[in-house]
Amino acid sequence: MKKVLAAILAAAIVLGLCSCAGEAGKENSSGADTIKIGYVNPTTGALAGNGEGCEWAVKQITDYVKEHPITVDGKEKTIDVKVYDSKSDQNTCTEMAQKLIEEDNIDLMIAIQTPNTVIPVAQVAERYGVPCIATQSPVDPLANSLDEFNWTYDFFYTLDEVYESQRALWEKAGYARGSKAKVGLLFANDTDGTSWHDLFTKRLAEDGYTVVDPGQYPSKTTDFTNVANKFKEEKIDLIAGTNIPPDFMNAYNAVIEAGVKIGCITMGKCCLLQSDVEALGDLADGIMTQVWWAPSNPFKSDLTGLDCKKINELYKKDNGRVMPQPTAFAYAGLELAVQAFKEAATTDKKAVYDAIGKLKCQTIVGAVDYSKKQKGLPYSSSVLTGGQWQRDKNGELNLVIIDNSLYPEIPLTGKYQEGNATTNKKS
Amino acid sequence: MSDKRLQRPVRVLDSLPMLIVCIAVVSVLYAVCLLRIASNNAMRYMIQIFLYITMGQMWNLLSGFAGMTSLGQQLYIGLAGYSVAIATAKLHLTLGVGLVMSVAVSVVVALVLSLLLFRMEGMYFSIATWVVAEAFEKLFLSWKYVEQGSGLTIRVVPYPKIEEICAVSLTVCVMSIAVVYLLLRTRTGLGLTAMRDNLTAASAVGVNVFNHKLLVYVIAAAFTAVSAGIFFVNKGIVYPESGFGISWTVSMIFIVTIGGSGTVSGPITGAVIYVFLQELLAHYPGWSNIILGAITILVIFFLPKGIMGTLQEKLRFEIFSAKRFSFAKHK
Missing domain, CATH: 3.40.50.2300 (Response regulator)
Structure with a gap:
């Protein structure tokens, strides 16, 4: 009895799908x-x-x-x-x-x-x-x-453009070209991470920054202790990279726990959506990212x-x-x-x-x-500006456009300000 | 009632007519590919079916016949994909050489790993195979030469036509079925079945367990590799995640469980169902995995022997049987 029932059920699923697909096909x-x-x-x-x-x-x-x-x-x-x-x-x-x-x-x-x-x-x-x-x-x-x-x-x-847009953000935060500021890199070894990593290491050296490269890691790594230690040892000034949300969250938490003092942080990919940034909690405001579109x-x-x-x-x-x-x-x-x-x-x-x-x-x-x-x-090329997540009076996170050096026709919506993510405050 | 049914003889369909039917079916399939009777879309389905049959057949040989439930066959899929990509994109060799390379690499890796893996049995063997596959994924993710996680494109000019890919897949598929069928009908096949049912007893009656395991494992690695090589030629690009991902094993388990573990005809049925289901479910984004999972659970609960296993039991017949005698003939 059970078997008959199962057979009927399975047949119903398959037939149902077939008919649905058939209809969908007809429509097209x-x-x-x-x-x-x-x-x-x-x-x-x-x-x-x-x-x-x-x-x-x-x-x-x-x-x-x-x-x-x-x-x-x-x-x-x-x-x-x-x-x-x-x-x-x-x-x-x-x-x-x-x-x-x-x-x-x-x-x-x-x-x-x-x-x-x-x-x-x-x-x-x-x-x-x-x-x-x-x-x-x-x-x-x-x-x-x-x-x-x-x-x-x-x-x-292009990646050159994204590098330049991140560089403009570091300059806003007071880390100019030629300053030998130490840039800690956070790149996974996926498609994005690898191509960004190669270009960033090259251009950072050309522009007079000191590269601190803890090495690329497989995406979805959970233990970032060695990255955090390396950053602490080298006393980095700023963090740059691109990551999917879970990787960044894990790396960021490890770095903060290790007590690394960060002057500024620019991150691609994971900081696009408000929900992803909110998941970072208190340390979210002040994080900078490139913005390709804003209302x-x-x-x-x-x-x-x-x-x-x-x-x-x-x-x-x-x-x-x-x-x-x-x-x-x-x-x-x-x-x-x-x-x-x-x-x-x-x-x-x-x-x-x-x-x-x-x-x-x-x-x-x-x-x-x-x-x-x-x-x-x-x-x-599509437009690229620099943005920063800032909290408004109600504590709500907003992505504010603070740099438009690549495309000056795009209006700024705010100014750079130090946030909780700036653990090494200058002011 | 069930007693009566059990008394009915099992008809083993493996006589000359069956051989003729097989040859006819295969010839028709070749004609359909090479004379371009089928549309490109039909061939797209056929390629997938042929390759999944091969992979399913090999997983079934390991798990269903030899009792070695591997969760790491994707290791050879990834290695094959990368062998073909490295051969064509980096070493500028032809596709044929790439496919031969993929088999060679997989066989060598299988031989080396066997020393390690065969020290384990059952669950431990399963987990170990998976761990090895994961380790290889991490290795390829951080290997500069293969461009890490960026993936490696298979670069050949001109790209093989779909009917050529289809014909090669069919050849590999037929060979895999023939090898499994013939292997099972030899002394080795009997030894394998004995091993699956009780390892200690098999060893006690003189089955050389290590050699048997090694033979099956290497055959499985080779065929999985060549089918995966063709799969990636059809896809054009290989990534560590797409080559060494566990989803391959999930597909193979689905195919074998649905079709019927421990039967040669099972993976054939399973692969056909799997490919059509996949294509159908593409229209329901987000639902496909849930439905696929639900079907697997239903089948495991109510048809534990799979579709072909149950059919053969109910109707008392066997296609491509491992048995070398037929009750029907002897009566």
Whole structure:
């Protein structure tokens, strides 16, 4: 009896899924009138924080195009964005990218959310010859992953730019070039960490800082005692690096416990979302990070006509909090996709690829102009400013833009100030 | 009622007609690949199925037939992925050489590790294999030559076509089934089954336990490596986490448990189900692992012998049986 029940149950699950998938399939295939865009998103897993807001951005752009169809191949068309979860796993990224191309017959691929997702997805797009808009992944790691790119354009900053933006923050905190200030490095040996580490060690030495390198560590390390000891021994002045939230949290706690006096701290990746920074507790305010998008940025989408402030209000209304930076890039990536089809006026892959290269438009994260090239990869730089987490009167943490030396057109929203993270106060 | 069923003879389907059917099926599959009858998408499914059958078959050989439940077969998957990547990207060799290298490296590592691992049994062996795989992941994560955690791209020009990858996967898959089937029907196969059922007793009746284990472990390493090598050629890039991750073992266990541990046909059924489920579940982000887990639990609870195991027991037949005689014939 039990077995029969189990068999029926299992069959029900499988059949249910089949029918659902069948329906989903029908919906998609209904349209010769829809343009299909593939999107691999880290919805679950370690990068889920980055993948947040993808669904919302997809809905915004899809709804917009539904109301304002674009003329492609002589017909008015809407878009259908097919999103698959990468589970933050690189094998799944490639599998899902292949599925999008072979099964869903997409016309364009969006590769987004950190090099971990972007590199595998862009590689599949290159192999299968599908135009690919890469964004929210620094240019260097992607450019290093293949000798030439015939189908991909990246839209984000280069590592040189991120270094310069962090350097501007150290200068704000009083650690000028040539000061021989001791910089303690915190880099994991993942894709991001490795490429940042190599560039930072080189440029720090050139700029007259002293590098204190405790060595890279595997991501998800929990014991940072030797890093903390090294920092203490060398009496570091400041900490620089990029990490996922758990790594930074563990390293930071170990360093503080060891009694290291820190004059300033700049950290990439883990300090983007308010929730991640709040998890650091009292020591959160004063931490500095680079900012690629803020609601106060002066950009307006050429496609939807919304500006940063308005779009943040919309997000806040639906989700109850400030729009995260990665979500802004998800929105911008989709904007670019639609712009590319508008420009190409066809779904022919080569024509779409050429059209992306010719795009010169404003998105909510800034202007796009793919005229630069690193190795074989054409890219467009996105804006980069320096921010600091500061507490307001109510004790709420806010990311305040304190440096705009790379892009002076972006307004500052505050001034550098020492916070609890500055354990070695100057004033 | 169940007594009556048990009295019914077991039909072992391994006669000449079965061989002809197998040859026919394989020939049709080859034709479908090479003459490009199947669409690229169908071939994408086929490649995954063939490779998962091979990996499942090897895990089943270790766990289901020889009683060596390894949680560390991903070690050979990672090594194979990196061998192919190093051969093509760093040493500028061809893909074929890369695949041969992946097998060679895995066999050497398996031989060396066997000295260590075979001192342990049961649970201890399982944990030790996993620990070794994790250690290798950490090693590759900090190894400058393979670009640490940045991953290594497989660089070959021109990239092999999907039908070529499909045909090679099919070849490896057929070879793996044939090797397991033939191995089980030899004296060694009997020894292995004896070992699985009771190690001490097997040793007492003269089964050379170490040699048997070594043979199976090395065969498993070699086939897992070559299938993984092809897998990564199809993917294009290998990372320490994607090569040495425990999720590989989870997939293999799923395939073998669902299909039926200790049967040759089990992993074949399991792999087909696994690949289709994976593809189907991609439409439900966030839910896929929960559903996959629920199905595994249901099967373990209610069909502990897996789908093929249960079917064979109920319907009294065996495909690719390890038995060298058929009750049906003798009656």
